[in-house]
Amino acid sequence: MRISGRGACAPRYFGSRTQTFSDTKSTAMKTCVIALFTLITVSALNAQSLAAPDTLIAEYFETDPTPLMALIPSGDDQIWVNYDADGVSSLCLEGPAPAPSGWLWDADLGSLDPQQSDNNAFTSCSYLTDPDVRNSNWLITKPVSIPDTSYHLYWRSLSFYGPGFLDGYKVLVSKTSNDPAMNVFTDTLFVAAEMIQNSVPPGSLNVEDYVFSPGYIHANGFTDADYFFVDNSQGPPFLHGKFEPHEVSLAAYAGQTIYIAFLHDSQDDFILQIDDILVSKSEMSPATTLENVLYFNVLPNPVRDNVYFSWKTLTAENGQLVVQDQAGKIVARQSFSSRQEGLIFFETSQWAQGVYICTLETTTGRATTKLIKF
Ligand SMILES: [Ca+2]
Ligand SMILES: [Ca+2]
Ligand SMILES: [Ca+2]
Structure with missing residues (x-):
């Protein structure tokens, strides 16, 4: 703490x-x-x-x-x-x-x-x-x-x-x-x-x-x-x-x-x-991965204080990373432009314990994965 x-x-x-x-x-x-x-x-x-x-x-x-x-x-x-x-x-x-x-x-x-x-x-x-x-x-x-x-x-x-x-x-x-x-x-x-x-x-x-x-x-x-x-x-x-x-x-x-x-x-x-x-x-995520997204990782998972998201797409894309709790409330969001590989960091110590849905949205593809906060 x-x-x-x-x-x-x-x-x-x-x-x-x-x-x-x-x-x-x-x-x-x-x-x-x-x-x-x-x-x-x-x-x-x-x-x-x-x-x-x-x-x-x-x-x-x-x-x-x-x-x-x-x-x-x-x-x-x-x-x-x-x-x-x-x-x-x-x-x-x-x-x-x-x-x-x-x-x-x-x-x-x-x-x-x-x-x-x-x-x-x-x-x-x-x-x-x-x-x-x-x-x-x-x-x-x-x-x-x-x-x-x-x-x-x-x-x-x-x-x-x-x-x-x-x-x-x-x-x-x-x-x-x-x-x-x-x-x-x-x-x-x-x-x-x-x-x-x-x-x-x-x-x-x-x-x-x-x-x-x-x-x-x-x-x-x-x-x-x-x-x-x-x-x-x-x-x-x-x-x-x-x-x-x-x-x-x-x-x-x-x-x-x-x-x-x-x-x-x-x-x-x-x-x-x-x-x-x-x-x-950091294995290839078994997440729901569609079209253009090659991988979308979250780690460590489960997470306590801080989390990294990393991803790669086939082509450079604009998009955003969104993290929602199970009620659908957005707890974190960061947009990016013209990236083929990305790495985003969030501090999670203030997040409530539970399961979160993490979504990578790009213009040509989208991937989701779950994150457990303890
Ligand atoms: Ca620190
Ligand atoms: Ca110098
Ligand atoms: Ca020195």
């Missing part, structure tokens, strides 16, 4: 990185950190059966996981690791507490006022005291054994700033040790681009005015308005990132035990957040 009364906590301050000519750090944005709790690593929804569990890792960062994480990887830790390999102090945090230079727990910063957010996420800063140092913050899962080819990794991420000072990161896999110093994270599942050259003059909102490292640019190159907004609250406008879902198949690791790392390796940018890390079975 969520803790309320965030306003009662001691405030922390994020210094904001403004995109002005002088690149001065201006207005402080207040956010607040609640006290700490335990790592939520839900596993084994059906551990008592002989079948492999559908969900192997589910980390929503709703309580502070850092007390239960190792700070230095030993090579074969059975717990998560929060490893600050660069060790350089960061400038994103101001205030009474020393600024952690590794990953830290904070409110969802993907809104104008994070104090209004009821979500929390794992947070990392690449705006370091030495701009010549590349940040190297590793978030590494506990070892996870992948039973078969139907398992996928899901997560969400945001870069606070865009397109200027866009934060990038990598999702990597090791099949042996969890110690990055052993050069074992050799498989790359996903690369998010970072800004490597500012616009001239700085502060442009046009993605084409920047140079980025190779990789995916947040919000599909800032074309998908679901995952950013124009923020005028801190002086010059910038494109403020909101959490965007991502998915990759883990089929290549069927039958193997792996460590998955989220490496925040941006240089001289600002804040990256990661949330809702899920390793779960």
Whole structure:
């Protein structure tokens, strides 16, 4: 359950990185950190059966996981690791507490006022005291054994700033040790681009005015308005990132035990957040699937706090995803345009327990599936 009364906590301050000519750090944005709790690593929804569990890792960062994480990887830790390999102090945090230079727990910063957010996420800063140092913050899962080819990794991420000072990161896999110093994270599942050259003059909102490292640019190159907004609250406008879902198949690791790392390796940018890390079975849905829809998945299912929907159609389609309770009342809806593959995330913690009907509607096809909320 969520803790309320965030306003009662001691405030922390994020210094904001403004995109002005002088690149001065201006207005402080207040956010607040609640006290700490335990790592939520839900596993084994059906551990008592002989079948492999559908969900192997589910980390929503709703309580502070850092007390239960190792700070230095030993090579074969059975717990998560929060490893600050660069060790350089960061400038994103101001205030009474020393600024952690590794990953830290904070409110969802993907809104104008994070104090209004009821979500929390794992947070990392690449705006370091030495701009010549590349940040190297590793978030590494506990070892996870992948039973078969139907398992996928899901997560969400945001870069606070865009397109200027866009934060990038990598999702990597090791099949042996969890110690990055052993050069074992050799498989790359996903690369998010970072800004490597500012616009001239700085502060442009046009993605084409920047140079980025190779990789995916947040919000599909800032074309998908679901995952950013124009923020005028801190002086010059910038494109403020909101959490965007991502998915990759883990089929290549069927039958193997792996460590998955989220490496925040941006240089001289600002804040990256990661949330809702899920390793779960994602089979072709036995849903009612018609015409153009190739698959329509919901997971985890049953669901408690958060759910991902993923689908694929034969051709790019406009459409919407609608979730209704058994009385027909719509509890969630999101539309999309010109997509052949989609991934949508909903927070479900406020939904009543029960069965929900989820419908993917496109101009040429429609699919439905059931979701159980517990
Ligand atoms: Ca969260
Ligand atoms: Ca660091
Ligand atoms: Ca950079």
